[in-house]
Structure formats: C-alpha cells, structure tokens
Amino acid sequence: MTDETALWAASLPPDATVFEGVVARTLATLPAPFGQAAAHIAVQIDDFAPDAMLAELGIENPFELTGLYSGIPLTEKSVMEQPMEPDTIWLFRRPILDEWVARGDIELGALIAHVFIHELAHHFGWSDGDIATIAPWQD
Structure with missing residues (x-):
C-alpha cells in the first residue's frame, strides 16, 4: 500500500456532525443581533431533500438543491x-x-457556511448587498 493509498484508506466523507460544527461556528461569527436571532431557527441536515420537497419545488435532480429555508421571513x-x-x-x-x-x-x-448564510438571508429578508455586508462571501 502506498503512502497516498494509506492516507485515504481510513477517510470517510464529512458527516452531519461536521456540517453542524460549521453551522455553529458560522452563527458565532454573525454580528449581534443576527446571531442571537438566527440561533432560534431549526437546522436540519439531511443527505438529500425529501422527495415531496423536490416535487413541490419542481426539481427532478436532488443534486440541484443544496439548501432551503422553510418558514415565514421576518419581513412577512x-x-x-x-x-x-x-x-x-x-x-x-x-x-x-x-x-x-x-x-x-x-x-x-x-x-x-455560504449555503447556510444564503438560506438565513431568506429568513431575515436580506438582499445580496446585505449578505455581503453582514457575512462577507468571497467567490
């Protein structure tokens, strides 16, 4: 077994726990009062969107949906x-x-973090400019 093969032999893809850690760190970096308000939103991490959700959105390929906000935006x-x-x-x-x-x-x-912030923006009613100011994203 080569060194490279050995390096990857014990590797597994990041699980939901890794995603939860990133969400927690992202929440901790949000300025007040957004971080406190965002902490009250449920976060659900699944491998794929449920079939009913995909059907409701008219999405056939489950790989096309990385995140979704479900709820009533604060502005409404x-x-x-x-x-x-x-x-x-x-x-x-x-x-x-x-x-x-x-x-x-x-x-x-x-x-x-980017997908999480994008979905959080739907909750808060943020524009793309707001996102860039509140939680900078570098493409």
Whole structure:
C-alpha cells in the first residue's frame, strides 16, 4: 500500500456532525443581533431533500438543491398568524459535497457556511448587498 493509498484508506466523507460544527461556528461569527436571532431557527441536515420537497419545488435532480429555508421571513411575519412549523434551514449534505468536489476551488467549511448564510438571508429578508455586508462571501 502506498503512502497516498494509506492516507485515504481510513477517510470517510464529512458527516452531519461536521456540517453542524460549521453551522455553529458560522452563527458565532454573525454580528449581534443576527446571531442571537438566527440561533432560534431549526437546522436540519439531511443527505438529500425529501422527495415531496423536490416535487413541490419542481426539481427532478436532488443534486440541484443544496439548501432551503422553510418558514415565514421576518419581513412577512404577523402576530395574527401563528406558523404551523418552526422556521427551518435545510442543508443537503450530498449536493453540497458534490458542488464542493465539482468546484475544487473552495474549502468545504466555506461552502457549507455560504449555503447556510444564503438560506438565513431568506429568513431575515436580506438582499445580496446585505449578505455581503453582514457575512462577507468571497467567490
């Protein structure tokens, strides 16, 4: 066995725990009051989006969806309407890993953080300019 083969022989793809760690570190870097407000949003990490979600969005290839915000954006919330489910940010592990490999020009943690921040932007009603100011992203 070569040194390179030995190096990769015990390697496994990053699991949901790795993604959770990146989300936690990303939340910790958000300026107040965003970090505190974002901490109340549920985060769901799955390998792929559920079939019903893909169908509702009209997406046939599950690799096309890396993340999704489900909930009512803060800019549209009303005290008169109570949500049926908690605001949730979904991160889809396999499509994110696939994009990471296909790009080959970004660290995995940065890509996970980017997808998370993009979905968080839907919750807060941020524009692309807001995202660049609040949570800078470098392409």
